[in-house]
Every structure is written in structure tokens, then in C-alpha cells.
Amino acid sequence: MAVFHVILSWTALFLLLLIFISFLGYCLYVKHIHRKYDHIPGPPRDNFLFGHSPTFLRLMKKDDIIHDKFLEWAETYGPVCRINVLHYVAIIVTCPEATKEILMSPKYPKDIFYSKIFNLFGQRFLGNGLITARDHEKWYKQRRIMDPAFSSLYLRGLTGTFNERAEKLMTTLTDVADNMTEGSMLHLMNSFTLDVIAKVAFGVDLDLQKDRLIFPEAIETCLKGMLYKARDIFYEYKLKNRPFIKKVREACRLLRTTGAKWINDRKTAMQNGDDVPKDILTQIIKSAGKEESMTKEDEELMLDNFVTFFIAGQETTANQLAFCIMELGRHPDILEKVKKEVDDVIGMKQEISDDDLGKLVYLSQVLKETLRMYSTAPGTSRDVLEDIVIDGIHIPGGVSCFFSSHATGRMEKFFKDPLTFDPDRFHPDAPKPYYCYFPFALGPRSCLGQNFAQMEAKVVMAKLLQRFDFPLVPGQTFDIVDTGTLRPKSGVVCSVRHRDQNK
Numbered sequence: 001m002a003v004f005h006v007i008l009s010w011t012a013l014f015l016l017l018l019i020f021i022s023f024l025g026y027c028l029y030v031k032h033i034h035r036k037y038d039h040i041p042g043p044p045r046d047n048f049l050f051g052h053s054p055t056f057l058r059l060m061k062k063d064d065i066i067h068d069k070f071l072e073w074a075e076t077y078g079p080v081c082r083i084n085v086l087h088y089v090a091i092i093v094t095c096p097e098a099t100k101e102i103l104m105s106p107k108y109p110k111d112i113f114y115s116k117i118f119n120l121f122g123q124r125f126l127g128n129g130l131i132t133a134r135d136h137e138k139w140y141k142q143r144r145i146m147d148p149a150f151s152s153l154y155l156r157g158l159t160g161t162f163n164e165r166a167e168k169l170m171t172t173l174t175d176v177a178d179n180m181t182e183g184s185m186l187h188l189m190n191s192f193t194l195d196v197i198a199k200v201a202f203g204v205d206l207d208l209q210k211d212r213l214i215f216p217e218a219i220e221t222c223l224k225g226m227l228y229k230a231r232d233i234f235y236e237y238k239l240k241n242r243p244f245i246k247k248v249r250e251a252c253r254l255l256r257t258t259g260a261k262w263i264n265d266r267k268t269a270m271q272n273g274d275d276v277p278k279d280i281l282t283q284i285i286k287s288a289g290k291e292e293s294m295t296k297e298d299e300e301l302m303l304d305n306f307v308t309f310f311i312a313g314q315e316t317t318a319n320q321l322a323f324c325i326m327e328l329g330r331h332p333d334i335l336e337k338v339k340k341e342v343d344d345v346i347g348m349k350q351e352i353s354d355d356d357l358g359k360l361v362y363l364s365q366v367l368k369e370t371l372r373m374y375s376t377a378p379g380t381s382r383d384v385l386e387d388i389v390i391d392g393i394h395i396p397g398g399v400s401c402f403f404s405s406h407a408t409g410r411m412e413k414f415f416k417d418p419l420t421f422d423p424d425r426f427h428p429d430a431p432k433p434y435y436c437y438f439p440f441a442l443g444p445r446s447c448l449g450q451n452f453a454q455m456e457a458k459v460v461m462a463k464l465l466q467r468f469d470f471p472l473v474p475g476q477t478f479d480i481v482d483t484g485t486l487r488p489k490s491g492v493v494c495s496v497r498h499r500d501q502n503k
């Protein structure tokens with residue numbers, strides 16, 4: 001027995017020694033990384049091991065926006081700013097030349113963050129879909145198949161559906177106006193963009209009474225899950241987070257099982273020889289390969305892309321529309337000007353044509369300025385594996401580069417009086433911003449749905465401006481919430497009235 005105890009204590013001692021030596025070795029490695037990158041300017045680390053991670057945790061606890069911190073650091077430390085977390089090094093880049101070089105080239109893959117959202121807490125989430133695929137060949141194959149569903153010819157054919165779905169929203173707004181009540185524009189726009197993406201991308205008519213509650217909530221839960229996982233390396237190991245983690249897994253599962261059902265329904269329709277639209281769902285099914293040779297992974301990839309489009313195609317546009325309404329509510333002169341344009345171009349017409357959309361130039365400017373101040377998908381990141389020089393600073397390879405369109409959109413050196421909402425910055429004759437305005441990212445991995453989103457936004461804004469006044473209910477905040485994407489905290493509550501109802 002005594003011998004047994006001695007062996008046990010020696011084993012324990014040996015294990016402790018091993019852990020201690022490994023830890024020491026790891027600390028030496030972290031020290032080596034600091035030495036290698038510390039010539040790059042950056043804020044002081046909170047501590048040796050966790051680097052700037054405690055700052056991110058503090059921001060998260062206070063519901064502050066991490067991109068505001070990036071902006072502050074970029075203003076203080078310059079166009080290349082270093083961040084450390086354990087042995088990882090990331091650089092916040094606000095230098096237009098480097099933004100151009102890195103984002104425009106296929107040479108720089110998406111960084112490790114994108115593999116973190118392959119699954120959320122053990123439940124597959126965006127997998128290897130279009131947003132998350134890091135391997136260029138795998139991504140390119142999918143993107144080529146998806147392109148036809150976003151060609152200008154195909155999108156022009158969608159104007160009717162955008163009109164029809166926007167009319168449904170107008171009916172809801174008419175009820176709000178008739179009853180002289182108030183409405184959260186964020187909420188209403190979320191239902192609208194959900195309705196659009198379900199119909200246009202997947203050919204499904206949603207039951208908005210039920211679905212407008214469960215899907216946006218599931219999307220928000222997944223986005224938050226993504227955010228917490230990315231910003232707190234220990235999030236999933238903390239006991240108090242278990243209930244939320246369970247909720248995130250359920251939300252991911254809900255989106256994926258919905259995808260599986262809608263994909264199966266479409267496949268059955270295809271097998272029955274029914275006339276199916278050449279929409280995003282058809283392309284998703286095509287991207288997975290032939291039915292006979294379809295592997296489990298092919299099936300998972302279809303679901304990855306289903307979830308990718310469901311999320312990418314809904315939330316960001318709804319948030320942009322809500323921010324746009326918020327800013328119009330704060331700027332009566334801009335509101336009058338854009339209303340006048342809508343009256344001149346579409347008058348009393350109910351069906352807005354593609355030609356009309358082209359003539360709504362000032363409305364486009366308003367929407368672009370909205371995304372400058374409120375970049376609803378606020379940034380992207382790339383791996384820089386080989387040495388590079390940015391703004392005269394040598395960056396040894398092996399770092400992640402962050403590009404924050406929220407930060408660059410709000411920097412005085414790129415946009416004079418950046419906190420002033422001024423659509424004339426995007427006047428067709430004004431000089432184009434040089435690689436400092438990229439709400440849809442840039443280059444090969446830029447947003448596939450950019451034109452889709454802006455057509456959809458213009459149709460619904462034109463109808464709203466044509467028919468309603470929507471003053472902001474006084475006393476609400478104009479703050480932003482960071483849920484991975486950026487959204488207005490207040491929900492943008494407006495007293496919706498028929499135009500000139502109160503005159």
C-alpha cells in the first residue's frame with residue numbers, strides 16, 4: 001500500500017513538473033512572439049499572457065463596440081496597430097494602400113476567425129460555406145456556381161418580387177398609421193428582409209406571424225454565439241454560459257433543419273419535373289454535385305450555404321434600413337430632398353421598375369452614407385503568412401489583418417466631419433473614397449449580395465417615402481449595439497402616419 005502511495009505521489013510530481021515545464025516553454029514562445037512583433041505600434045497589453053483579451057472582455061461586458069476601440073487605437077497608433085492575445089498577433093490596418101493590396105488579392109486567405117465559426121459550440125454552423133471557406137479553390141468553385149443567381153439580368157427579374165414583398169410591409173404600415181400607433185422600424189424591416197430572402201432565395205412563402213419571431217431570434221442568437229466565441233477564448237468553458245450555449249446550439253440546429261426540409265422539398269419538385277426557379281436554392285443544390293455521387297459532406301455543404309444565405313441575406317440589410325430611417329428622422333432637410341426625388345421619379349406609381357431604381361440617385365447616396373456611418377457588417381480579416389511592409393513598417397508573416405469599415409468610415413483623415421450624416425459625400429461627381437469605404441468588403445471575397453441588398457433597400461425605402469411620414473418617437477437613443485453585426489439599439493421607434501395625415 002505504502003509503495004503504491006509513493007508511486008502515486010511520484011507520478012503526480014512528475015505530471016506537475018511536466019505541466020510546469022510546458023507552461024514555461026509556452027511562456028518563452030509567447031515572449032519570442034512579443035519580441036518578433038513589438039516594433040509594430042500598438043496599445044500596451046493588459047497582461048503578458050492574455051495580451052489585449054481583457055480589454056475585449058471588458059468591452060463585451062459593457063456592450064461597447066469593439067470597432068470603436070479599433071477606431072480609437074487607429075487614431076492613436078496609426079495605420080498599422082498591433083494586438084496580442086496569447087501567442088496570436090493581429091494587426092488593425094487602416095492604410096488604404098495595404099487595404100487595396102490585401103483585400104483585392106486572392107493571395108491572402110480569410111483568417112482563423114472563419115474556422116472558428118465552422119461550428120458553434122460543437123454544432124455545425126456556417127461550415128465550409130461561401131463566407132467561411134478559406135481554401136481558395138473550394139471557395140471559387142462555389143462562388144462560380146452561385147454567380148448566375150446574382151447576375152444583373154437575374155436581379156432585374158426580381159424587381160417584381162421585391163415590389164410585391166414591400167407591398168406586404170406597406171399593408172402592415174398602413175395598419176400602424178390607421179391606428180395612429182408606433183412601430184419599431186428595425187423589427188418591421190427584419191420581417192421584410194426575412195420575407196424577401198425566403199421567397200427570392202428559397203422560393204418559400206413564410207408565415208410571418210410565426211416565422212418573423214423564431215427566425216430573427218435564431219439568427220440573433222447564432223450571431224451572438226459567434227461574437228462571444230470569437231472574443232472570449234474561455235467562453236465555452238465557463239459554467240455560467242452553459243444555458244446560452246445550449247440556446248445557440250438549438251438555434252443553429254433550427255436553421256439547419258429548416259434548410260434540410262426546404263432543400264428536400266425543392267429536390268422532390270425537381271425530380272417530379274416541376275418548373276423550379278433558377279434561384280439561390282437551385283444553385284446551392286447544384287453546388288453540391290450529382291445526386292448519385294452525393295456524399296454526407298456534400299449534403300452538409302448545402303446546409304452550410306443555406307445558413308450562410310439565410311443569415312447574410314437578412315440581418316445586415318434590415319439593420320441598414322433601420323439606421324437609414326433613424327438618420328432621416330434626425331435630418332429633416334435630407335428627408336425632404338429624398339422625398340422630393342421619390343415624388344419626381346415614381347409619383348403615385350405602385351410598381352417600381354428597374355429604370356426607376358436607376359433614377360433614384362439621391363436615395364442611393366443616402367443608403368451609401370448610411371453604410372459609411374453604420375457599417376452593418378463592420379469588418380473582415382485576412383491571414384498574412386509572408387512578410388509584408390505596410391506604411392513603412394515591416395510585418396513578419398504569420399499575422400491576421402483586421403480591416404474595419406466602421407473605423408475607416410469614421411476617421412477624420414478620410415471623411416471630413418465623420419460624425420455628420422452627409423449623403424453629398426457620395427454625389428456622383430464627388431471623388432470616390434480610396435480604399436477606406438468598404439461596407440461590402442472588397443475584392444474576390446466581397447459581398448455577393450451587394451446589388452441584391454441595395455435593390456431591395458431602394459424599393460422598400462422608395463415606397464416608404466412615397467406613402468408615409470415616420471417621425472422618431474422622442475427620447476430614444478441613437479446608440480449602436482454590436483451583435484457581431486451592428487444594429488440600432490433603440491430599434492428605431494417611429495410614429496408611422498400616412499403622408500400629410502397631420503397637416
Ligand code: HEM
Nearest residue numbers: 130131312313316317377380439440441445447448449453
Ligand atoms: C446591407 C446589406 C449587406 C452588407 C452590409 C453585407 C456585407 C458583407 C460583407 C462585409 C461581406 C464580407 C464578409 C467577410 O469577409 O467576413 C459579405 C459577404 C457575403 N455576403 Fe453580404 N452583405 C449584405 C447583404 C447581403 C445579401 C442580401 C446577401 C445574399 C442575398 C449577401 C450574401 C453574402 C455572401 C454569400 C457573402 C460571402 C461572399 C464570398 O466570400 O464569396 N449579403 N457581405
